[in-house]
Amino acid sequence: MMVDEVMNEVTSVAPPRRVLLVSAGASHSVALLSGNVVCSWGRGEDGQLGHGDSGDRLLPTRLSALDGKDIVSLKCGADHTIACSDSGREVYSWGWGDFGRLGHGDYSDLLIPHPIRSFQSLRIKQIACGDSHCLAVTMENEVLSWGRNQNGQLGLGTTEDAPLPQKIQTFQGVPIKMVAAGAEHSAAITEDGDSYGWGWGRYGNLGLGDRNDRLIPVKVTVDGEKMAMVACGWRHTISVSSSGRIYTHGWGKYGQLGHGDFEDYLVPHKIQALSAHFISQVAGGWRHSMALTSSGLLFGWGWNKCGQIGVGDNCDRSSPMQVNFPHEEKIVQISCGWRHNIAVTECENVYSWGRGANGQLGHGETVDRNVPVIIEALSVNGSCGQHIESSKAHPVSGKSSVSLSEIFAVVPDEAAKGQASNPDRGDKLDASVPESDVN
Numbered sequence: 079m080m081v082d083e084v085m086n087e088v089t090s091v092a093p094p095r096r097v098l099l100v101s102a103g104a105s106h107s108v109a110l111l112s113g114n115v116v117c118s119w120g121r122g123e124d125g126q127l128g129h130g131d132s133g134d135r136l137l138p139t140r141l142s143a144l145d146g147k148d149i150v151s152l153k154c155g156a157d158h159t160i161a162c163s164d165s166g167r168e169v170y171s172w173g174w175g176d177f178g179r180l181g182h183g184d185y186s187d188l189l190i191p192h193p194i195r196s197f198q199s200l201r202i203k204q205i206a207c208g209d210s211h212c213l214a215v216t217m218e219n220e221v222l223s224w225g226r227n228q229n230g231q232l233g234l235g236t237t238e239d240a241p242l243p244q245k246i247q248t249f250q251g252v253p254i255k256m257v258a259a260g261a262e263h264s265a266a267i268t269e270d271g272d273s274y275g276w277g278w279g280r281y282g283n284l285g286l287g288d289r290n291d292r293l294i295p296v297k298v299t300v301d302g303e304k305m306a307m308v309a310c311g312w313r314h315t316i317s318v319s320s321s322g323r324i325y326t327h328g329w330g331k332y333g334q335l336g337h338g339d340f341e342d343y344l345v346p347h348k349i350q351a352l353s354a355h356f357i358s359q360v361a362g363g364w365r366h367s368m369a370l371t372s373s374g375l376l377f378g379w380g381w382n383k384c385g386q387i388g389v390g391d392n393c394d395r396s397s398p399m400q401v402n403f404p405h406e407e408k409i410v411q412i413s414c415g416w417r418h419n420i421a422v423t424e425c426e427n428v429y430s431w432g433r434g435a436n437g438q439l440g441h442g443e444t445v446d447r448n449v450p451v452i453i454e455a456l457s458v459n460g461s462c463g464q465h466i467e468s469s470k471a472h473p474v475s476g477k478s479s480v481s482l483s484e485i486f487a488v489v490p491d492e493a494a495k496g497q498a499s500n501p502d503r504g505d506k507l508d509a510s511v512p513e514s515d516v517n
Contacts, residue, residue, distance in 0.1 A: 094426075094458050095111040095112050095113055095115060095466075096111065096112040096426050096458075097109050097110070097111055097422050097426065097428050097456050097457075098110045098111065098112060099151065099152055099411070100411060100413050100420040100421075100422055100428065101152050101153050101154040101159075101413050101420075102154055102413045102414060102415030102418055102419065102420050102438070103120075103126060103154030103155060103156055103157065103158075103159065103207075103415055103416070103438075104121070104156040104157055104209075104364075104415060104416045105120050105121035105157075105415070105416065105417075105418075105433070105435070105436045105438050106118065106119065106120035106121045106122065106126050106127060106154060106157075106159075106415075106436070106438055107119055107120050107154070107415065107418070107420055107430070107438050107439075107440060108141075108152045108154055108159055109138060109152070109420075109428070109456060110149055110150070110151075110152050111456070111466075114145070114146065114147070114148060114149060115140060115145075115466070116140070116141040116144045116149055116152065116161065117138040117139060117140055117141060117456070117466060118135065118138070118139060118141050118159070119135040119136065119137055119138045119139055119437055119438065119440045120134065120135065120436050120437050120438030120439075120440075121134055121157075121436035121437070121438060122134050122135060123157075124157045124158070124173050124174035124187060125172055125173050125174070125187050125188055125189035125190075126154070126155075126157050126158050126159050126172065126173035126174065127139070127141070127159075128141045128143055128144070128159060128172045128173075128189070128190055128191050129141065129143075129189070129190070130143070130189050130190050131189060132189065134436050134437050135437060135467070136437035136440075136441070136442045136443060136444065137437070137440060137441075137442050137455055137466075137467050138440050138453065138455045138456055138466055138467065139466070139467040139468070140466050140467065140468050141191070142468065143190045143191050144161060144170065144191055147161075147163055147168065147170070148163050148164035148165070149161045149162065149163060149164075149170075150162060150163065150164050151202075151204075151205065153205050153206065153207045154207060154413075154415070155173070155179060155207035155208060155209065155210070155212065156174075156207075156208075156209040156210065156261075156416070157173050157174040158171060158172065158173030158174050158175070158179055158180060158207070159171065159172055159173050159191075159207075160205055160207055160212065161191060162202050162205060165201070167197065167198055167199070167200065167201060167202075168193055168197070168198070169181075169193065169194045169197040169202055169205070169214075170191035170192060170193055170194070171188070171191070171192065171194055172188040172189065172190055172191045172192060173187065173188065174187055175187045175188060176210070176226075177210045177211070177225050177226035177227075177239050177241075178224060178225055178226075178239050178240060178241025178242070179210050179211060179212060179224070179225035179226060180192075180194070181194040181196065181197075181212065181224045181225070181241070181242060181243055182194060182195070182241070182242075183241050183242045184241055185241065194243070196222075196242055196243045197214070197243070200216050200217075200218075200220075201216060201217035201218070202214055202215070202216055202217070203215045203216060203217050204256055204257065206256075206257045206258050206259040206264075206310075207259055208225075208231065208259030208260050208261060208262075208263075208264070208310065209226075209259075209260070209261040209262070209312070210225050210226035210261075211223065211224065211225030211226045211227065211231050211232060211259060211264070212224055212225050212259065213257040213258075213259050213264060213266075214243065214257075215254050215256065215257055219249075219251075219252070219253045219254060220245055220249070220250070221233075221245070221246045221249040221254050221257060221266065222243040222244060222245055222246065223240065223243065223244060223246055223264070224240045224241065224242060224243045224244060225239065225240065225241075226239055226262075227239050227240060228262070229262045229263070229277050229278035229291050230276060230277050230278070230291050230292060230293035230294070231259070231260075231262050231263055231264050231276065231277030231278060232244065232246070232264075232277075233246040233248060233249075233264060233276045233277070233293070233294055233295050234246065234247075234293070234294075235247075235293050235294050236293065237293065246294075246295065247294075248274075248294045248295045249266070249295065252268055253268060253269040253270070254266050254267070254268055254269070255267045255268055255269045255306075256307060256308065257308075258308045258309050258310040258315070259310055260277075260283065260310030260311060260312055260313060260314070260315070260362070261278075261312045261313060262277055262278035262313075263275065263276065263277035263278045263279065263283050263284060263310065263313070263315070264276055264277050264295075264310070265284075265285075265308045265310055265315050265317070266295060266308070267305050267306065267307060267308050267317070270304070271303075271304025271305050271306065271320060272297055272304075272305070273285070273297070273298040273300050273305045273308065273317060273346075274295040274296060274297055274298060275292065275295070275296060275298050275315065276292040276293070276294060276295045276296060277291065277292065278291055278313075279291050279292060280313075281313050281314070281328045281329035281330075281342050282327055282328050282329075282342050282343055282344030282345070283310075283313050283314055283315050283327065283328030283329060284296070284298070284315075284328075285298040285300070285315060285327045285328075285344070285345055285346050286298060286344070286345070287344050287345050288344060289344070298345075298346065299345070299346075300317060300319065300325055300346045301319075301325070301346065301348065303319040303320070303321065303323065303325075304319060304320045305317050305318065305319055305320070306318050306319060306320045307359070307360065308360075309360045309361050309362045310362050311328070311329075311334060311362025311363055311364065311365070311366070311367060311414070312329075312362070312363070312364045312365065312416070313328055313329035314326060314327065314328030314329045314330070314334050314335060314362060314367070315327055315328050315346075315362075316360040316361075316362050316367055316369075317346060317360075318357045318358075318360055321356075322355070322356030322357050322358070322372070323348055323352075323353065323357070324336075324348070324349045324352050324357045324360060324369055325346035325347060325348050325349070326343065326346070326347060326349060326367065327343040327344065327345055327346045327347060328342065328343065329342055329365075330342045330343060331365075332365040332366070332380050332381035332394055333379055333380050333381070333394050333395055333396030333397070334362075334363075334365050334366055334367050334379065334380030334381060335347070335349075335367075335380075335396075336349045336351065336352075336367060336379045336380075336396070336397060336398050337349060337350075337396070337397075338351070338396050338397045339396055340396055349369075349398065351397050351398050352369060352371075352377065352398055355369075355371040355372075355373070355375070355377075356371060356372040356373075357369050357370070357371060357372075358370055358371060358372045359411070359412055361412050361413055361414040361419075362414055363380070363381075363386060363414035363415060363416055363417065363418075363419070364381070364416035364417060365380050365381030366378060366379065366380030366381050366382065366386050366387060366414065367379055367380050367414070368401075368412050368414050368419060369398065370409055370410075370411075370412050373408070374407075374408025374409050374410065374424060375400060375408075375409070376388075376400070376401040376403075376409045376412060376421060377398035377399060377400055377401065378395070378398070378399055378401050378419075379395045379396065379397060379398045379399060380394065380395065380396075381394055382394050382395060382448075383417075384417045384418070384432045384433035384446045384448075385431060385432055385433075385446050385447055385448025385449070386414075386417050386418060386419060386431065386432035386433065387399060387401070387448075388401040388419065388431045388432070388448065388449055388450055389401060389402075389448070389449070390448055390449050391448060392448060401421075401450065402449075402450075403421075403423065403429060403450055404450075404452070405425075407423040407424060407425050407427060408423060408424040408425075409421050409422070409423055409424070410422055410423065410424050415432070415433075415438065416433075417432050417433035418430060418431065418432030418433045418434065418438050418439060419431055419432055420453075421450060425458065425459065426457070426458040427452055427457035427458055427459050427460075428440075428452070428453045428456040428457050429450035429451060429452055429453065430447070430450070430451065430453055431447040431448065431449055431450045431451060432446065432447065432448075433446050434446050434447060439451065439453070440453040440455065440456070441453065441454075455467075
């Protein structure tokens, strides 16, 4: 073979794709790769993977329905997913449609991505997905919400669900920097550093000093500090000040607040154990929390039954524990699902750990991991050469013929005792029973 031919072969090899964004839901995961490639994997029972069916995927699988859509943002709800295009004017949603969480004006499940028509004339800056509701911030500083609203988590002054995006009037004229959504509560940070909470407040997760619900956003006092970012766990809230200090409040039964105890906190309380670190990113899971420092160190705490803290065992932690990675790789991005996590490193590798029962870890298996394990298909150092599975969407509308929400209908305040024995319904019961304590 001539030298020129060899050089042509070498230069024709496509460079490895970089993972730009990751997001984790209740039992599924998504990633945005360079070259405008979107992948999803894990539980697909409600169509949340977007592949046109309800099957699980154990490996990252290309979501071909979004090819060529210039996606720049991805967010997982518990059992649904939302993607935004480059212009911010195209917002797609798919998955479980109960309570109107997909924003299409109905309660249908969608097995492939569909554009939300209400956003076609708007430019979207940020979207947050909770269990059954969503929030969006526009470039024009309007905040919209939709989905389930039984505790006022939409901030509209009512407890009626909203299957179409609605403006939160409290924020008219208030420049919002970011929003966050939990199971039944919401939070926001303004450009001026003010913090707001609303929705279900029974565990103090609104940070307002009591256990009352709020139907509209109410300002939170955070130790006199200006806040820079916020994240919600299922029933707790994590915020970071402009000085890099981290505060938590809400449900603390499993140590998810990081204060060295298992108590609820009704107002934001600084995590003293992380005072020496500047926190650059935070994420909340079902009963655990993660914090990333500006130096690339990752800390986790809270419920650890599935190994989601990532420290090599399954013991709960009430104080932050450092999560170690091979070769001391620095972390640049973290996302918490309900019981699993995904992290991206500075070296462009992707790791996951925690619950793996539905393949949400992306390792091609259905086992839990209590330390970070590389996702071969998405990592520069992966041994399989970044081979990403392909999956064509079903060539129909993407709507299920029978509403999955009818199949799994659960009375929200009914005790779940004995019902979670069905492994196929465990996650949905967790989402639908606010008063329960399902393990």
